[in-house]
Amino acid sequence: MGGSTLLKETGPREVFCGLTSIVWLHRRMPDAFFLVVGSRTCAHLIQSAAGVMIFAEPRFGTAILEERDLAGLADAHEELDRVVKNLLKRRPEIRTLFLVGSCPSEVIKIDLSRAAERLNAQFQGQVRVLNYSGSGIETTFTQGEDGALKALVPLLPASKSEQLLLVGTLANPVEDRLKTIFNRLGLQNVESFPPRESTQLPSIGPGTKVLLAQPYLTDTARELKNRGAEILTAPFPLGIEGSKLWIEAAANAFNIDKTLVNATLEPLIIRARKALKPYVEKLSGKKLFLLPESQLEIPLARFLNNECGMELIEVGIPYLNREMMKPELELLPQNTRIVEGQHVEKQLDRVRANHPDLVVCGMGLANPLEAEGISTKWSIEMVFSPIHGIDQASDLAELFARPLHRQNLLSNKTLETV
Amino acid sequence: MELTLWTYEGPPHIGAMRIASSMKGLHYVLHAPQGDTYADLLFTMIERRGTRPPVTYTTFQARDLGGDTAELVKGHITEAVERFRPEALLVGESCTAELIQDQPGSLAKGMGLKIPIISLELPAYSKKENWGAAETFYQLIRGLLKEKAEDSSENTKLSWQEEGRRPRVNLLGPSLLGFRCRDDVLEIQKILGELGIDINVIAPLGASPNDLMRLPKADANVCLYPEIAESTCLWLERSFKTPFTKIVPIGVKATQDFLEELHRILGMEISSSIKKGDQSKLPWYSKSVDSNYLTGKRVFIFGDGTHVIAAARIAKEELGFEVVGMGTYSREMARKVRAEAKDLGLEALITNDYLEVEESIKECAPELVLGTQMERHSAKRLGIPCAVISTPMHVQDVPARYSPQMGWEGANVIFDDWVHPLMMGLEEHLIGMFRHDFEFTDGHQSHLGHLGGHKSTPEESFKETTQISNNQSPSENSINWTTEGESELAKIPFFVRGKVRRNTEKYARQSGCREINGETLLDAKAHFGA
Numbered sequence: 001m002g003g004s005t006l007l008k009e010t011g012p013r014e015v016f017c018g019l020t021s022i023v024w025l026h027r028r029m030p031d032a033f034f035l036v037v038g039s040r041t042c043a044h045l046i047q048s049a050a051g052v053m054i055f056a057e058p059r060f061g062t063a064i065l066e067e068r069d070l071a072g073l074a075d076a077h078e079e080l081d082r083v084v085k086n087l088l089k090r091r092p093e094i095r096t097l098f099l100v101g102s103c104p105s106e107v108i109k110i111d112l113s114r115a116a117e118r119l120n121a122q123f124q125g126q127v128r129v130l131n132y133s134g135s136g137i138e139t140t141f142t143q144g145e146d147g148a149l150k151a152l153v154p155l156l157p158a159s160k161s162e163q164l165l166l167v168g169t170l171a172n173p174v175e176d177r178l179k180t181i182f183n184r185l186g187l188q189n190v191e192s193f194p195p196r197e198s199t200q201l202p203s204i205g206p207g208t209k210v211l212l213a214q215p216y217l218t219d220t221a222r223e224l225k226n227r228g229a230e231i232l233t234a235p236f237p238l239g240i241e242g243s244k245l246w247i248e249a250a251a252n253a254f255n256i257d258k259t260l261v262n263a264t265l266e267p268l269i270i271r272a273r274k275a276l277k278p279y280v281e282k283l284s285g286k287k288l289f290l291l292p293e294s295q296l297e298i299p300l301a302r303f304l305n306n307e308c309g310m311e312l313i314e315v316g317i318p319y320l321n322r323e324m325m326k327p328e329l330e331l332l333p334q335n336t337r338i339v340e341g342q343h344v345e346k347q348l349d350r351v352r353a354n355h356p357d358l359v360v361c362g363m364g365l366a367n368p369l370e371a372e373g374i375s376t377k378w379s380i381e382m383v384f385s386p387i388h389g390i391d392q393a394s395d396l397a398e399l400f401a402r403p404l405h406r407q408n409l410l411s412n413k414t415l416e417t418v
Numbered sequence: 419m420e421l422t423l424w425t426y427e428g429p430p431h432i433g434a435m436r437i438a439s440s441m442k443g444l445h446y447v448l449h450a451p452q453g454d455t456y457a458d459l460l461f462t463m464i465e466r467r468g469t470r471p472p473v474t475y476t477t478f479q480a481r482d483l484g485g486d487t488a489e490l491v492k493g494h495i496t497e498a499v500e501r502f503r504p505e506a507l508l509v510g511e512s513c514t515a516e517l518i519q520d521q522p523g524s525l526a527k528g529m530g531l532k533i534p535i536i537s538l539e540l541p542a543y544s545k546k547e548n549w550g551a552a553e554t555f556y557q558l559i560r561g562l563l564k565e566k567a568e569d570s571s572e573n574t575k576l577s578w579q580e581e582g583r584r585p586r587v588n589l590l591g592p593s594l595l596g597f598r599c600r601d602d603v604l605e606i607q608k609i610l611g612e613l614g615i616d617i618n619v620i621a622p623l624g625a626s627p628n629d630l631m632r633l634p635k636a637d638a639n640v641c642l643y644p645e646i647a648e649s650t651c652l653w654l655e656r657s658f659k660t661p662f663t664k665i666v667p668i669g670v671k672a673t674q675d676f677l678e679e680l681h682r683i684l685g686m687e688i689s690s691s692i693k694k695g696d697q698s699k700l701p702w703y704s705k706s707v708d709s710n711y712l713t714g715k716r717v718f719i720f721g722d723g724t725h726v727i728a729a730a731r732i733a734k735e736e737l738g739f740e741v742v743g744m745g746t747y748s749r750e751m752a753r754k755v756r757a758e759a760k761d762l763g764l765e766a767l768i769t770n771d772y773l774e775v776e777e778s779i780k781e782c783a784p785e786l787v788l789g790t791q792m793e794r795h796s797a798k799r800l801g802i803p804c805a806v807i808s809t810p811m812h813v814q815d816v817p818a819r820y821s822p823q824m825g826w827e828g829a830n831v832i833f834d835d836w837v838h839p840l841m842m843g844l845e846e847h848l849i850g851m852f853r854h855d856f857e858f859t860d861g862h863q864s865h866l867g868h869l870g871g872h873k874s875t876p877e878e879s880f881k882e883t884t885q886i887s888n889n890q891s892p893s894e895n896s897i898n899w900t901t902e903g904e905s906e907l908a909k910i911p912f913f914v915r916g917k918v919r920r921n922t923e924k925y926a927r928q929s930g931c932r933e934i935n936g937e938t939l940l941d942a943k944a945h946f947g948a
Binding site for chain 1: 497
């Protein structure tokens with residue numbers, strides 16, 4: 001397993017909880033609704049994280065627990081039924097309703113799977129009710145997507161036909177582009193999960209080979225395997241190298257002729273390298289520090305080091321799944337310092353001691369670091385931006401080059417006073 | 419259980435964070451799971467602060483439950499005190515920690531730390547953000563000053579005159595994530611300074627626990643934001659006999675009244691210049707001929723209690739608007755807001771449900787909405803201009819420029835902020851005159867484009883007004899507009915069209931008329947004198 005230095009740290013953390021995944025999942029599946037069963041804090045969290053204000057009635061909400069709900073659990077279940085009924089009356093277009101567990105609902109042990117069963121029986125035909133946990137005592141940021149997809153797996157129809165399944169939420173244009181490339185390789189049967197409509201679920205079975213598009217889908221992958229699918233081993237499709245290996249993993253699994261693969265990918269790679277070049281000039285030799293948040297940190301570090309020439313000071317990750325990350329770790333340089341978990345104060349001490357040129361971090365930390373003269377990039381942008389695939393490599397690099405470019409634009413002119 | 423898609427206030431521990439983050443030398447250990455750290459971005463992104471809130475989260479996880487979460491709390495307290503060396507420590511819990519009943523406050527008190535420990539109990543399942551802020555501020559001050567209060571009988575208060583010094587007051591209530599608080603403080607400080615009144619302590623904004631120890635040295639307390647400071651002011655009055663002001667200086671008249679009240683409390687003569695009311699441009703701008711178009715503009719007001727009460731008074735007395743609806747999400751201020759509304763012949767809307775507020779706006783069909791960022795969205799959907807007057811905060815509500823709401827300059831800012839979303843007088847007349855010219859499309863709006871772009875065609879703004887009137891009288895669909903009546907109605911400027919339609923239909927119903935043509939419209943106009 002590579003030559004990385006794997007360390008563990010515990011202490012106060014500064015990471016979003018799994019509830020936050022709702023803010024991209026609800027956009028991916030517009031016919032789904034995410035009902036958090038939680039506290040006022042949960043409601044405030046997703047409202048604040050979802051760009052602070054929303055312009056239309058959102059496809060997520062919170063059933064806020066109140067004092068009387070805490071008194072007795074039977075009461076809480078009746079209350080939940082009432083809230084769901086009201087919601088469905090107001091929003092009859094909802095096809096899939098996710099009941100999302102939170103810290104308080106888990107601590108007081110509201111059985112949401114039972115609630116989902118009960119509501120399913122009640123609303124049969126109109127809406128499907130599922131449940132998963134996005135609680136901060138169980139999950140971090142992107143793990144919420146893992147929970148939501150895992151909850152959907154039992155509903156996938158069985159099929160034995162040969163097919164490729166891309167798993168993990170991608171931006172629609174990126175997904176279309178990746179499918180086009182697989183089609184060029186002769187793979188016509190390419191599905192994606194989650195689907196763009198919550199009811200258009202792909203099938204699954206022994207003929208299905210799964211490529212994970214996102215690195216945080218551990219539980220989903222396990223469930224898909226239990227349904228007979230084969231999980232392909234590959235790095236993740238970030239950057240030219242990662243995307244190439246990822247596509248090749250599928251090509252190998254389907255025994256596609258290597259010359260066809262090379263002929264298809266080579267022009268894309270040449271073009272992508274050309275597009276990447278100006279950013280490499282900006283990023284090369286710059287010191288990078290990644291704080292834990294999205295689980296994308298290792299693939300990002302690999303891309304920014306191997307293809308953009310950045311020097312890795314530390315790669316922080318919320319948790320390490322060694323099996324899933326094996327192909328990525330093998331591509332990292334010797335002695336890359338990988339820190340699992342977090343003690344945010346100690347980690348920030350290390351940031352300051354190392355004077356990085358760029359820090360990848362959560363939203364709460366960015367401005368304080370900027371105020372200390374350290375350029376930052378929000379981790380959350382990586383889950384909202386189309387960054388996957390060979391064609392996107394330069395766009396991905398640009399996200400990191402922009403703060404440095406901006407610093408150059410401003411430092412000598414307008415910000416003399418700071 | 420309450421179904422919420424959007425909420426005006428956060429949980430009470432966010433209120434506590436507002437107090438902690440507003441101050442210096444104070445640290446807050448919050449027993450909370452990792453997701454609760456999102457709260458930091460309220461300060462670092464919305465307020466665009468360059469420092470992290472002084473909060474240490476214990477970040478407990480599921481595997482810690484049933485184990486020793488109490489040890490975890492103690493560990494974090496020790497580390498936080500060593501690292502940040504605060505003058506005083508707040509210890510509290512978020513909603514999840516409240517359920518596991520570790521009582522971090524008692525744990526902290528048992529640790530033998532050499533700094534004051536203020537233990538916060540903020541019931542997360544029944545209270546909200548502003549309450550949490552007020553309670554934290556109160557507990558903090560009470561915790562620090564309790565001993566002083568007990569022997570305060572010995573501190574027979576000498577008045578500023580006897581001591582031969584200028585009178586001094588505390589400014590209480592301004593906090594981070596409070597609407598334009600930073601600038602309000604500067605404005606009030608400036609006004610009081612010019613009147614010969616010194617500031618003793620400003621809190622919580624910018625104060626340290628040591629500063630709070632000096633609070634009793636003031637001759638009076640200025641309660642700038644009752645949501646945050648009223649309970650503290652009451653306690654200081656009880657414990658140290660320090661009187662406090664009840665009037666919030668937002669608007670020209672309220673500023674005058676506030677200064678009179680403060681002078682009275684301090685036993686000072688008020689300068690005659692204050693009574694002239696020429697310190698602000700608002701009175702003259704409001705009187706100037708261009709403001710004629712403001713006459714009787716129908717406004718709807720919703721927000722926190724303090725700003726809503728102030729806005730209603732300014733709207734009615736200083737701008738000549740007609741307040742057609744008002745309400746608040748601040749339940750603690752419900753009584754006061756109800757009373758103000760009653761004075762205006764209205765029933766206040768007290769609610770936490772933004773959809774209910776939107777419905778109420780629709781029903782009132784105002785020409786201007788004064789609300790929160792959520793009402794800005796609702797008003798945009800309805801094609802009504804809107805100015806934001808209250809929290810919850812949005813990054814737009816933290817402007818780079820000096821932009822107070824209080825005092826004379828605050829009144830100037832309010833005039834601009836409220837009036838700019840409307841069309842200016844001359845502009846409105848010219849558009850009325852030239853609207854048949856091809857350069858103009860019906861429904862032409864102010865350059866600020868409050869229709870949000872997508873509803874700018876005349877048909878659509880027409881539909882909008884139609885819809886509003888239909889919603890008002892769903893049972894009265896028996897009244898029909900003839901084609902001629904509709905085309906006459908279309909000639910009326912869009913901004914009064916809704917009102918004319920409503921009045922005409924009302925007139926038609928009253929006179930038993932089933933069909934509305936051009937004549938009916940003119941009859942109704944004559945009848946209502948509109």
